[in-house]
Amino acid sequence: MHFSGLRVVKEALTGHRGWKPLWRNPDPKPDYDIVIVGGGGHGLATAYYLAKTFGKTRVAVLEKGWLGSGNIGRNTTIIRSNYLLPGNEPFYEFSMKLWEGLEQDLNFNAMVSQRGIINLFHTDAQRDAFRRRGNAMLLAGADARLLDQNALRQILPYLNYDNARFPIKGGLMQPRGGTARHDGVAWGYARGADLRGVDLIQNCEVTGFRIENGAIRGVETARGFIGAKTVGVAVAGNSGRVMAMAGQRLPIESHVLQAFVTEGLKPLIDTVITFGAGHFYVSQSDKGGLVFGGDIDGYNSYAQRGNLPVVEDVAEGGMALMPMIGRARLLRSWGGVMDMSMDGSPIIDRTGIAGLYVNGGWCYGGFKATPASGYAFAHLLATDRPHATATAYRLDRFARGFVIDEKGVGAHPNLH
Numbered sequence: 001m002h003f004s005g006l007r008v009v010k011e012a013l014t015g016h017r018g019w020k021p022l023w024r025n026p027d028p029k030p031d032y033d034i035v036i037v038g039g040g041g042h043g044l045a046t047a048y049y050l051a052k053t054f055g056k057t058r059v060a061v062l063e064k065g066w067l068g069s070g071n072i073g074r075n076t077t078i079i080r081s082n083y084l085l086p087g088n089e090p091f092y093e094f095s096m097k098l099w100e101g102l103e104q105d106l107n108f109n110a111m112v113s114q115r116g117i118i119n120l121f122h123t124d125a126q127r128d129a130f131r132r133r134g135n136a137m138l139l140a141g142a143d144a145r146l147l148d149q150n151a152l153r154q155i156l157p158y159l160n161y162d163n164a165r166f167p168i169k170g171g172l173m174q175p176r177g178g179t180a181r182h183d184g185v186a187w188g189y190a191r192g193a194d195l196r197g198v199d200l201i202q203n204c205e206v207t208g209f210r211i212e213n214g215a216i217r218g219v220e221t222a223r224g225f226i227g228a229k230t231v232g233v234a235v236a237g238n239s240g241r242v243m244a245m246a247g248q249r250l251p252i253e254s255h256v257l258q259a260f261v262t263e264g265l266k267p268l269i270d271t272v273i274t275f276g277a278g279h280f281y282v283s284q285s286d287k288g289g290l291v292f293g294g295d296i297d298g299y300n301s302y303a304q305r306g307n308l309p310v311v312e313d314v315a316e317g318g319m320a321l322m323p324m325i326g327r328a329r330l331l332r333s334w335g336g337v338m339d340m341s342m343d344g345s346p347i348i349d350r351t352g353i354a355g356l357y358v359n360g361g362w363c364y365g366g367f368k369a370t371p372a373s374g375y376a377f378a379h380l381l382a383t384d385r386p387h388a389t390a391t392a393y394r395l396d397r398f399a400r401g402f403v404i405d406e407k408g409v410g411a412h413p414n415l416h
């Protein structure tokens with residue numbers, strides 16, 4: 001089934017009877033060449049690139065719930081490549097380039113919207129740090145613009161520039177950053193993988209690993225044993241729990257992150273804005289709701305819901321930035337489980353077990369990484385070599401001291 005404008009018109013004229021399910025619902029086969037654990041954005045993207053780019057189609061994605069039930073369907077949809085460090089920036093810029101061609105590639109409307117992202121700064125020191133980050137981005141081939149207060153006032157006239165505690169002095173803008181429809185991304189990758197022969201198996205929780213003589217032989221699941229000599233784990237917030245079943249202890253803690261949506265408003269915010277003096281970021285969805293979030297809840301948890309102190313903290317951040325937000329009614333909030341690594345950067349690597357690979361540690365920034373993470377993990381699974389943009393994401397970097405700590409806060413997962 002090919003999507004096009006013509007197709008939409010045809011279906012509209014014929015009672016929408018021609019639309020088909022986006023993917024099959026197969027039973028698991030006894031074995032596969034490659035099994036991917038986790039049907040989130042990263043697992044589905046990995047399956048897609050394995051089939052499309054590396055010609056691997058005897059592949060299954062095993063998902064314990066339904067496709068998109070995890071963080072891929074819970075995030076605040078921001079995509080960007082505004083990183084500082086050499087281990088990160090080329091990877092996220094690779095991801096941004098994949099976002100730019102994604103919808104044509106998938107033949108699926110994922111609502112990729114390059115509406116720009118602006119990180120506000122509030123002090124001279126913060127401006128200098130942002131200038132440095134902008135220069136690092138330019139050096140890596142990304143785009144960045146430093147805006148002074150006058151330039152910013154033209155774009156965002158409604159911000160509280162003269163806030164006594166947090167005066168807004170300017171911002172670092174990445175014009176190519178923006179948003180994408182999160183669950184649309186999962187569905188697009190799922191459809192693309194399924195079309196190429198990948199089995200997407202829902203309600204199939206992995207409950208254990210079969211390991212013989214130091215090599216993976218397959219996985220135990222709620223639907224029986226499934227054999228595979230190559231297994232890739234991409235379970236985000238459940239990384240610690242799942243890898244523990246293979247006897248592996250990861251440098252990852254799980255924390256809750258919440259997101260919030262207001263009632264629909266008339267078009268107001270046509271970019272993504274992040275507050276630089278607290279933790280608050282906001283954009284406006286196509287339905288008109290203000291979509292925003294802040295910090296993680298700060299305690300370890302596997303619950304997909306958070307608590308009220310963070311709701312209050314996020315609301316305070318919003319009020320400090322744009323006081324008129326206080327008149328909007330909050331409609332919905334929810335939480336997701338974050339795989340917070342010790343340096344705030346991800347892991348895409350082999351493990352101590354032959355044939356078992358891990359993809360995790362995305363913290364609360366893994367949505368924007370979905371295309372590059374899928375591509376790089378597929379590269380690793382297919383060739384046993386890391387992709388050129390992901391060579392720094394090694395598991396042993398914590399032991400070797402080669403951490404990639406964007407924030408410079410050290411081994412405090414809750415602060416990254």
Ligand SMILES: Cc1cc2nc3c(=O)[nH]c(=O)nc-3n(C[C@H](O)[C@H](O)[C@H](O)COP(=O)(O)OP(=O)(O)OC[C@H]3O[C@@H](n4cnc5c(N)ncnc54)[C@H](O)[C@@H]3O)c2cc1C
Nearest residue numbers: 038040041042064070071072075076078206336366367368
């Ligand atoms: C509120 C919130 C806001 C966020 N905002 C942003 C943002 O604006 N920008 C950004 O870049 N990132 C953001 N993120 C982070 C981003 O969503 C995640 O880093 C990313 O989605 C994680 O990768 P994933 O999509 O593969 O995870 P998931 O969708 O969580 O996929 C993992 C899957 O593994 C499955 N699974 C777990 N255990 C098992 C098992 N034993 N067997 C089988 N399957 C299993 C789960 O059910 C789940 O479906 C946000 C996250 C949240 C929660």
